[in-house]
Amino acid sequence: AQTVTQSQPEMSVQEAETVTLSCTYDTSESDYYLFWYKQPPSRQMILVIRQEAYKQQNATENRFSVNFQKAAKSFSLKISDSQLGDAAMYFCAYRSAGTASKLTFGTGTRLQVTL
Amino acid sequence: DAGITQSPRHKVTETGTPVTLRCHQTENHRYMYWYRQDPGHGLRLIHYSYGVKDTDKGEVSDGYSVSRSKTEDFLLTLESATSSQTSVYFCAISGGPQKGEKLFFGSGTQLSVL
Numbered sequence: 001a002q003t004v005t006q007s008q009p010e011m012s013v014q015e016a017e018t019v020t021l022s023c024t025y026d027t028s029e030s031d032y033y034l035f036w037y038k039q040p041p042s043r044q045m046i047l048v049i050r051q052e053a054y055k056q057q058n059a060t061e062n063r064f065s066v067n068f069q070k071a072a073k074s075f076s077l078k079i080s081d082s083q084l085g086d087a088a089m090y091f092c093a094y095r096s097a098g099t100a101s102k103l104t105f106g107t108g109t110r111l112q113v114t115l
Numbered sequence: 116d117a118g119i120t121q122s123p124r125h126k127v128t129e130t131g132t133p134v135t136l137r138c139h140q141t142e143n144h145r146y147m148y149w150y151r152q153d154p155g156h157g158l159r160l161i162h163y164s165y166g167v168k169d170t171d172k173g174e175v176s177d178g179y180s181v182s183r184s185k186t187e188d189f190l191l192t193l194e195s196a197t198s199s200q201t202s203v204y205f206c207a208i209s210g211g212p213q214k215g216e217k218l219f220f221g222s223g224t225q226l227s228v229l
Contacts, residue, residue, distance in 0.1 A: 004157075035218075045158075045205065045220035091157055095218070102148065102173060103207075103218055105157035 002027045004094050006106035013082045014114050020067075021077045021109045023092030030054075031097040034068065034075045039089040039108075048090070051075065053097075079111075087113040118142050121206050121221035129229055134193040136224050138206030140186075146209040147189040148218070149173075149181060151202040158205060164189055196228040 003026045013019035025034070036048040051059045051068050058066050063080045079086055092106040118141030128134050138147060146165055150158040150173075160173030162181040170181050178200060180192045193200055206221040 037220075043203065043223045045207075045223075047217060047219070050217065093158075102160050102163060103150075103158075105159070107155060107157045 002029075002094050002096070002104045004092055004104050004106040006092055006109050008109045009107075010110045010112065012112040012114060013079070013086075015082055015084060017082055018078060018080045019082055019111065021079075021090050021092075021111065023075045023077070023106055025073050025075065025092075025094045027073070027094065027096075029096055033095045033097060034066075035093040035095065035103070036064070036066070036075075036077045037091045037093060037105075038086075039091065040085075040087070045091075049077065082113050084113050084115075087111055119206060119208055119219060119221040121204075121224050123224060124222065125225045127227045127229065128196050130197060131195050134196050134226065134228075136191045136204055136206075136226070138189045138191070138221060140189075140208045142208060142210070142219075143186060144208040144210045145186075146211055147183065148207040148209070149179070149189070149191045150205045150207060151175065151200075152205060152223070153202050161191065161204075196226075198228050200226065201228045202226060 005024045032053045034051045038046045038048045049061045049064050065078045067076045089108045091108045094104045120139045122137045148163040149161040152158045159175045161179050164170045164183040182190045204224045207218045209218045
């Protein structure tokens with residue numbers, strides 16, 4: 001079974017600074033997807049970024065980018081120019097490629113953004 | 116935003132009573148999932164469906180059952196609610212590989228079992 005580990009329960013960053021959230025995973029599969037989801041106080045789960053394992057290029061979405069190290073099974077999220085609205089719980093998730101595949105989540109990292 | 120509606124948004128019930136949570140989608144997606152979220156555990160899969168009347172268990176399925184009689188509706192039933200089932204329940208949908216494997220979530224249902 002796949003496992004996803006987020007070793008930082010809480011992180012803090014100053015507004016306009018950069019922060020990196022860590023995620024590692026364990027799998028024996030070669031084809032899979034990795035995701036970062038954001039959960040603000042509204043409770044809504046918002047897809048931040050997605051990475052396909054067979055793509056070597058790191059995914060980027062505006063101020064959000066990932067550092068995907070397949071051999072090390074590491075998938076960190078970098079948030080640049082942090083904004084107050086980035087304050088939320090961030091979940092890393094793994095999904096096997098294929099039909100009816102299920103998402104396995106990490107336990108989350110709570111990000112605080114300070115002035 | 117994906118068209119997913121969960122009902123109710125909040126529910127308080129007593130131990131031993133049956134509870135049904137509903138997930139309704141307007142995206143015509145094939146795959147639907149029920150997750151529960153608890154502090155320190157992230158989100159964990161309860162049950163999922165890969166088509167009408169096709170369902171399977173997730174990692175925390177004990178005490179829960181599901182049904183999917185139509186593409187758009189996926190019901191989660193707690194036959195006899197227990198305090199350990201107090202949680203936030205999320206429904207999610209996916210179009211599968213053809214849709215890029217993205218999972219979209221509903222707004223969640225806060226269930227309290229007293």
